[in-house]
Amino acid sequence: MDGIATLPEPPYTAVIFTARRSEKYQGYDEAAEAMVALAVQQPGYLGHESVEQADGLEITVSYWVNDEAARNWKKVAEHREAQRRGREDWYSHYEIRVARVERAYGHNQDTS
């Protein structure tokens, strides 16, 4: 567990979430943890990777078995966020790109 997701062979779906945190993010950490806990339980969840820089720039990529699973997660996540607090409160700017992963390769010193 080094923060890099172990995934099946492509194809699968990636949801790339890039965001800049706003000044006011009270309650963010708890909510982010709760969202991850919720995501891993969703049908079609494959894994996720999340990196946050000291200056508040964040990229989280979640991986899903297909586009339908990603769309279902979007509905669940939005519902949950609406119940708590809008994503708009925590982020001054975010962009989400939903993509079909077509090929993948890598290198791991521990397994090569």
Add this chain to the structure above:
Amino acid sequence: MDGIATLPEPPYTAVIFTARRSEKYQGYDEAAEAMVALAVQQPGYLGHESVEQADGLEITVSYWVNDEAARNWKKVAEHREAQRRGREDWYSHYEIRVARVERAYGHNQDTS
């Protein structure tokens, strides 16, 4: 310029690079800067986003007009890295996923 790429409407291609830095990364910063400078000059380059966590986990997503442009960049990058120093020296583990972005949406407090 808040670190989040401004991109055209989909479709386009995303190259998701997730990596964990190794202990020995002498020369990394200079090389990473040189690679970015090289990338932005490539045909079909649309933008990139890069986040690095204090613990050495990194996600960089580069965006390309199409798969061919992403493949061409791979060839150029590998050639350049081979000339300097292998990516294997800087990263204990990395995974690259090449994906076709099919839809995108977001929210920006400054423009909404």
